[in-house]
Structures are given as structure tokens and as C-alpha cells.
Amino acid sequence: MLPKEMVAVAVATGAPTLRPVETSPVFQVGETVRTINDTVSTHTRLPGYARDKPGTIVGYEGAHVFPDAHSMGRGECPEHLYCVRFDSKNLWGKGSDGPGAVYLSLWESYLLAGDDQ
């Protein structure tokens, strides 16, 4: 039970999900990737609109707790997390309403090497 006097400390500290891992990230900034196309009925942080889409790695965030595994009680299973850019025209086709992009934070399990590999 969180006692009253610990609330301010907990709020100020937060709950960082960054974790050390032994492996090196598979993807590098600038690389083209494609997201996986798996439909799952359990918790995932890969939004449906970004499934099976081409994107570009634009940043590396370190390794973070993997919610898909953690939510299933399988432990934290940290994985490398990347900032991935998806051009609007690749996500929405003719439905795109102008020059733009969506940026998502995606775990390595969600990503495949891009079509240009």
C-alpha cells in the first residue's frame, strides 16, 4: 500500500522502463523497415494502422520493457526501441491530407528489414 508520505516521491520518481540489455540493436538510424502483419488478441503497442507498413528508423531510444510480454506475465523481456517515421502517403494512400508523417516508438519484435534490404 502506497502511504500518503510516499505519493510525492513516487510521482517525482516515476517508473522508467529503460533497461540494460546484452544485445546490440539490429537496426540503425536511416534504415528502411517494414512492420509485422500479425493480428493479436492480446496487448500490443503496434497500432493496427501501422501493421505491414514501410517506415524509416529515425531514432534509437534504448531498450525498454516489452509490454506485449510484460502484460502476459512473462516478465519484462526488454527489447530495443526505435523511433520510426511513416510517411502519410504510405499509411493512408489517397486518403492522406497533405505532406506529413506519423512517428511511432516500435520495439524490435515489430520490425522486419525493409524492402530495399
Added chain:
Amino acid sequence: MGHDDHTLPPSSLALRIKAIETLMVEKGKIDPGAVTEIVDIFQNKLGPRIGARVVARAWSDSAFKKRLLADGTGALKEMGIGGLQGEAMHILENTSAVHNVIVCTLCSCYPWTVLGLPPSWYKSAAYRSRIVIEPRAVLAEFGLQISEDCEVRVYDSNAEIRYMVLPERPTGTDGWTEEQLEALVTRDSMIGVSVLTDVVVG
């Protein structure tokens, strides 16, 4: 006999929350004082004036701005800002060529440490589903027209990374103090659904 001395019962949602809270207190799961403390922090201590202070400093101090854009979490820590829902922060700079806007399509993630709790529209299904697919149309409904030569970048807060937009500094504010600048900065400009109005000089 009149009924003016009767008060209406609270809404069913409020009653349900009260019932759950009472049960959890009785079962020793939560400290009622802790609940009051949490409400106090989010109602009175956190909020968008913190973000406004960060923006004003970035506009006033180019070295700080550089650090803020390179390592948001670290630069915010210099100002004593950090914690729950702000453990890893990126600051997104708006320019004449790039307009950034934030959302959480999966739920309602929001940078609590700099902006406090989100407005209710930020949590609505309409905003969350539409801002990714038709950001220009949604921004236009907020009164913001984005020209075709400006790229719109939508940051979906789907992981534990949180974002705040650094709006463009209004013209006509040369020589203003940080305190003066801070007063110009709105919550919506730091979400990216509005821009700040230039100041008319003279």
C-alpha cells in the same frame, strides 16, 4: 410540502468511484490520505505552466534550447522537472517547415510532468483516430491552417516516450523577459493544436 431541502444524488459514475474507494480503504488496499495527496498534486501542482516555463527558457537561452532538443529528459531535469509520465521526454521544435502535434492513439498518454493531465478532447476517440489520418483537417477545426509547404508530423505516444511541442516564438517579443514570454505560452501550443499569435508592436 416542498422538496427544496433535498439534494440530488451524485452521478452513478461518482457513486461507483466512491464505492470502490470505500471498499479499497476498508480492505486496507489504499491509504485515503494518499488519494487526497494524488488529487492535490494533479489538481494544484502539475500543469501546463511548467511547460510554459520550459518554452520561455528555450526561447531565451540558445544553449539550453540545444540541450533540450538533443536530450529532453536531461534538460528538463536541470529545471527539476521529471517523474511519472515524463520518464523519457523528447521536445519537438515547430518551425516554418515542420509542424508537430502529439497524440496517443492507443489510450491517452500525455506528458504529465510538463503539461499536467490532458484535456478531455485529447482522450476522445475522434481526436485520437482522426489526427493521424487527417491532421490538417483536425487542426483546421482547432482554427489552425497549415500550408502545403509545411510538413505535419504526428507523434503517437504508443510507448513510454512522452513528447512536448516547442512552439515558434511569436514575433514582436525581442528583448522580453522569460516571465513575459512564459505568459504567452498556451497548453494547446505545446500539444501542437495551435500556434502562438505574433505580438503587435507599437
